[in-house]
Amino acid sequence: MENIIEVKDLITEYDGLRILDGITLDIKENEVFIILGGSGCGKTTLLKHIIGLLKPVSGSIKVFDKEVVGIEEEDLDDILMKCGVLFQNGALLNSLSVRDNVAIPLEQHSNLERKLINRIIETKLNLVELANAMYLSTSELSGGMKKRAALARAIALDPQILFCDEPSAGLDPITSKAIDDLLLQLKRQLNMTIVVVTHELASIHRIADRIVFLDQGKALFVGTLEEALNSDIKEIQEFFTVGRFE
Amino acid sequence: MNSFEFKDRTLVLTDELTISNAEAFIKFVSANLSDIRQNTKFSIDAEDLKTIDSAGVAAIDQVIDSLKKFSIETKVINASEKVENSLTAFSSLELSEKEFRKPAKLGYIENLGNMGFNLLDNIKYFIYLAADMLFWGVAGLFSKKGQRKGEFIIQSNLIGVNALPIVGLISFLIGFILSLQSAQQLRNFGANIFIVDLIAISMTREMGPLMTAIILAGRSGSSIASEIATMKISEELDALKTMALNPIKYVVLPKLYAMTISMPLLTIFADIIGIAGGFLIGITYLKLSPTAFVDRMANVMVLKDIITSIVKSFVFAWLITIVGVFFGLRAKGGAGGVGRATTGSVVTAIFMVIVADAVLGLLFY
Known part of the structure; x- marks a missing residue:
């Protein structure tokens, strides 16, 4: 499999405090790649760098073989059109209904007629089990529903890469599993590459192909789940042991 | 070049049916509707279809639903396992209208009444x-x-x-x-x-x-x-x-x-x-x-x-x-x-x- 994302020697700082310290990793086409680590270790920061929302101090990030660091806005938009992002809190536009939120990318970036767009929206909302909430205002949704609506928006255009920032956080185990199953289905049916920031061990076990483990801004480990489970790195052992339910 | 054409009353799909050509596919079917209506059965041959996304599936579903109104039964034939799985996974055919029911629109009098109640409520x-x-x-x-x-x-x-x-x-x-x-x-x-x-x-x-x-x-x-x-x-x-x-x-x-x-x-x-x-x-x-x-x-x-x-x-x-x-x-x-x-x-x-x-x-x- 070819690399679809390549991060090399990525360094970033906030107010002189080093957040990411020389991160190097590759994400391969059609894999589920998990960004793992304790709170405040820089997981979301890494994700935001990859999608060009933050600029690093130094280093290189290539997405679809194009350098993202220092890229022109128009070129970045071309890359982002092929990506979907599920933010930690959904980031739905509160003034719009669920339907209108999911319609944004379809209406703005395709030449599809309204009838077909509606059908796609219905399918996507059905996939995230939000069919009955289509015409609700987003302010009427619960936290879990917001996240699922945001996922429907993120996959509206069948992106080649789907970034998910804590997709299971705040969801009940059944919905969480349903989301994981959907991610796997998207990977299988649409050859999607999925990059997930998560803490949820159950979810990691269900979906992970490969993992990067971040600690204090450094990538302590990059490899498969099995390799991670057998790793002798103390921090990783602790992470998987403490979170395990005996 | 379009990746769809008619051969012997069958619509043959090749290469891909994705968001980039989904609308063209629907228009192609509409343009050939008179030919299609000559029979009560219609087939979409997906043998050479390599890639389909959710927009492509939605387009096929829209064609199936549209032809149903003319009492034409449409079938997708010869689809590979992968395409078949996509057709099932992203199908919108089984979604009942009821599930996506729009909230009932209020009438003029009801709206006026609501405004009155809201005004009183706000004053209170x-x-x-x-x-x-x-x-x-x-x-x-x-x-x-x-x-x-x-x-x-x-x-x-x-x-x-x-x-x-x-x-x-x-x-x-x-x-x-x-x-x-x-x-x-x-x-x-x-x-x-x-x-x-x-x-x-x-x-x-x-x-x-x-x-x-x-x-x-x-x-x-x-x-x-x-x-x-x-x-x-x-x-x-x-x-x-x-x-x-x-x-x-x-x-x-x-x-x-x-x-x-x-x-x-x-x-x-x-x-x-x-x-x-x-x-x-x-x-x-x-x-x-x-x-x-x-x-x-x-x-x-x-x-x-x-x-x-x-x-x-x-x-x-x-x-x-x-x-x-x-x-x-x-x-x-x-x-x-x-x-x-x-x-x-x-x-x-x-x-x-x-x-x-x-x-x-x-x-x-």
């Missing part, structure tokens, strides 16, 4: 809120429990001190322009000295308090509304309640006190600066001596003018605060709700200030 809420603020405004003077320490100073600084430059500038210009427009007429009648009567009385009784109130409604009323609306939407007010704190006492009282103190002081400041604008026209354009201006002002101004100015400013301060808090607390629906609350508070506060100004103008006439 406004009265309760005003009573609540009045009660805690007085009670809070005697008991500081449940109030945030130091917040009054911060709010006084924000509402009062920071507004000094803009209030000063606008008042000066109002006084200056008012005098300039009147000066020509007065000079025609040789009544130059009456510019003092005009500017002193109009600034203290009317323009000073009114302009200060309008500036503060736009500046501080909007800030109060948006801050409280954001706090409401992000559940900060609920968090305060769960800590056994009254949001009116904790959040609103410091703003109310700051407004109550700042508004009269700013109004007196506006009166003085506005008169200074008139003074400038008096001594330059109308050639009055400074002593004559001051002497005349001391003669024409009475205590009632000052009291009118201060009483008005107190009333305006309370109106602006109550309206700002009202719109903040009634906000709902995220960022849009905050915007609506802010706009509503400014428009309503200015309207109420002008109505109150008219009523007070009659009372103190």
Whole structure:
């Protein structure tokens, strides 16, 4: 499999405090790649760098073989059109209904007629089990529903890469599993590459192909789940042991 | 080149059916509808279809549903396992209309009734809120429990001190322009000295308090509304309640006190600066001596003018605060709700200030 994302020697700082310290990793086409680590270790920061929302101090990030660091806005938009992002809190536009939120990318970036767009929206909302909430205002949704609506928006255009920032956080185990199953289905049916920031061990076990483990801004480990489970790195052992339910 | 064509009454798909050609596919089928309608069965051959996305599946489903209306049964044949799986996974054929039922639209009478009920509800809420603020405004003077320490100073600084430059500038210009427009007429009648009567009385009784109130409604009323609306939407007010704190006492009282103190002081400041604008026209354009201006002002101004100015400013301060808090607390629906609350508070506060100004103008006439 070819690399679809390549991060090399990525360094970033906030107010002189080093957040990411020389991160190097590759994400391969059609894999589920998990960004793992304790709170405040820089997981979301890494994700935001990859999608060009933050600029690093130094280093290189290539997405679809194009350098993202220092890229022109128009070129970045071309890359982002092929990506979907599920933010930690959904980031739905509160003034719009669920339907209108999911319609944004379809209406703005395709030449599809309204009838077909509606059908796609219905399918996507059905996939995230939000069919009955289509015409609700987003302010009427619960936290879990917001996240699922945001996922429907993120996959509206069948992106080649789907970034998910804590997709299971705040969801009940059944919905969480349903989301994981959907991610796997998207990977299988649409050859999607999925990059997930998560803490949820159950979810990691269900979906992970490969993992990067971040600690204090450094990538302590990059490899498969099995390799991670057998790793002798103390921090990783602790992470998987403490979170395990005996 | 299109990746679909007709062969022996069968629609053959090749390469890909994705978001890039889904619409073209539907148009292709529509264009060949007369041929398709010659038979009750129609096949879409997907043997050579390598890639299909959810838009492609939706397009096929739309064709199937459309042809069903002409009693034509459509089947996708020879699809690879992968394409078949996609057709199943992203199918919209089984989604019942009921699931996506739109909320029923209300009729004209129902909408009118809703508006009436909402209006009554808002009036009731406004009265309760005003009573609540009045009660805690007085009670809070005697008991500081449940109030945030130091917040009054911060709010006084924000509402009062920071507004000094803009209030000063606008008042000066109002006084200056008012005098300039009147000066020509007065000079025609040789009544130059009456510019003092005009500017002193109009600034203290009317323009000073009114302009200060309008500036503060736009500046501080909007800030109060948006801050409280954001706090409401992000559940900060609920968090305060769960800590056994009254949001009116904790959040609103410091703003109310700051407004109550700042508004009269700013109004007196506006009166003085506005008169200074008139003074400038008096001594330059109308050639009055400074002593004559001051002497005349001391003669024409009475205590009632000052009291009118201060009483008005107190009333305006309370109106602006109550309206700002009202719109903040009634906000709902995220960022849009905050915007609506802010706009509503400014428009309503200015309207109420002008109505109150008219009523007070009659009372103190």
